[in-house]
Amino acid sequence: MGFLNAAHMQFLFDGLLWTVGLSLIAFAGGGTLGFLVALGSSYGPRWSRLLVSLYVKLIQGTPLLVLLPLVYFGLPSLGLNIAPLAAAGIALSVYVSAYLGEIWRGCLASVPRTQAEAAECLALRWHQRVLHVLLPQAIKIATPPTVGFMVQIVKNTSLASAIGFVELARAGQIINNSTFEPFIIFMIVAALYFALCYPLSVLSRRLERSFHVANR
């Protein structure tokens, strides 16, 4: 691998950091939006349930690779100039919110109905029921699939390379353009992604197992 020098490795490492950064942005943004999606479709009035399910169907039926350029090229033509990082952050957040929202809706639905009824019998208000009775139980159920979905987020940030944001996959492409050793470079890139994702996968599985043991 004599063609790869320290500068190349530094460049890949910077890309790796941006992949992590973009993943965190997408998780924070998508998590916040997804929480609203889950609440809106679980406890909201009829119109909000309809609206949210339409939103989820719309986003889940569209590829991320169409959402990304739609935000990146679309917002400027509406008069809002944004950087690739902001565009990628927005598109990924929207994309993540639809999936996380659905996952969390399922978790909220799997809290036994009797818990909500018992809380109502104790004359708790709506926000007390959600905050003190339903959410704490739902969060426990939601942790393993959420960690599992973080793997998807990390992998999907690679698509931000399509709008010119230099994260790990784009860094690999750029180095390849100057060294012409695609097999080795993309193998290294794949190994770096694996190093990010595999621990999350293992953690998700372990959490799931301990959750099943606790509920046996």
Add this chain to the structure above:
Amino acid sequence: MKYDFDFSAPLAYWPDLLAGAWTTLALSLSSTFFGFLLGVFCALASTGRSLWLARLATVYIEVIRNTPLLVQVFIVYFGLSSLGLQVGAFTAATVALVVNVGAYTSEIVRAGVESIPKAQLEAAETLGLSRWQTLRHVVLPPAIERVFPALTSQYVLLMLASSICSQISAEELTAVANRVQSDTFRSVETYVLVAGAYLLMSLVMRAVFWLVAMVAFPRLRRLGTPL
């Protein structure tokens, strides 16, 4: 700033967009078919008796599921050609998608296979069925019927993910969209149109999978209840 939407410019490219949509469907269907076969094979390998095969299947599944499809596509397309194996963009895209979706299918089918009660296998053995007959008649049909909804979602996701192949100049719908928007400068309209096309295709795919289920699973056809 006021923006006037003009869908006529990208719509003028409708033959190209239609051809792109067709390529997307061809890519998705061929990789669904071969990915399903690969996935079932790996699921059987990972639940089977051979420890060596099971380990191999696990490594394959973990590596594929923990790396992005984009990088897999690059490795197949650029990597193989640099090793002397020249493949076209469409072939490379199909291979990458098959390898990718095979791993996900395998995980789903494995869950189905493991959900078959042990008593069923013992009953099959008592009836004197061979290992192959047990698989063919006792294990696989109910296993696949049980996980069919999950498989449907996975293959719809695959169709959406095939947009990634636009990055290696496979002329599918997203690649055509990228070209149309750079020709017309009507990016919002183009991508809105294409997003609508993907949405429509995912609905059509779900309908097709429902029909397939109705044909393939007589029990579901008669009772209409999930297994």
